[in-house]
Amino acid sequence: MTVEREYCQGYLGYRARDRVTGFKGTITSMSFDLYGCVQAAITADIVIEEKTGKQEFGASHWFDCNRLELQTDERIIPLPEFPFVAPSRNEPSAAKVRSDYTGPDNSKPAPR
Numbered sequence: 001m002t003v004e005r006e007y008c009q010g011y012l013g014y015r016a017r018d019r020v021t022g023f024k025g026t027i028t029s030m031s032f033d034l035y036g037c038v039q040a041a042i043t044a045d046i047v048i049e050e051k052t053g054k055q056e057f058g059a060s061h062w063f064d065c066n067r068l069e070l071q072t073d074e075r076i077i078p079l080p081e082f083p084f085v086a087p088s089r090n091e092p093s094a095a096k097v098r099s100d101y102t103g104p105d106n107s108k109p110a111p112r
């Protein structure tokens with residue numbers, strides 16, 4: 001596993017808070033850009049209006065990882081088994097399906 005992949009998987013699925021804005025939610029995606037920034041998308045919880053019961057999806061925003069504080073000791077859901085591997089410097093073609101990928105494990109019910 002590459003350092004980048006370990007870093008990404010280290011954050012995905014945890015609840016986090018941005019130290020600067022106080023924005024809270026679940027880390028749902030990671031991004032590595034060309035200029036060295038590593039960012040995480042935090043998605044806020046669903047908001048349920050008390051009177052009507054109407055549900056609205058929470059906002060999602062990108063934050064630099066060095067601004068984040070993890071709020072939980074465990075992920076809210078297990079990590080998926082990612083089927084792709086990123087291309088290497090020696091093989092700059094598109095990402096490839098991992099040779100050991102057997103598909104998602106659907107034998108267990110999804111967590112609630």
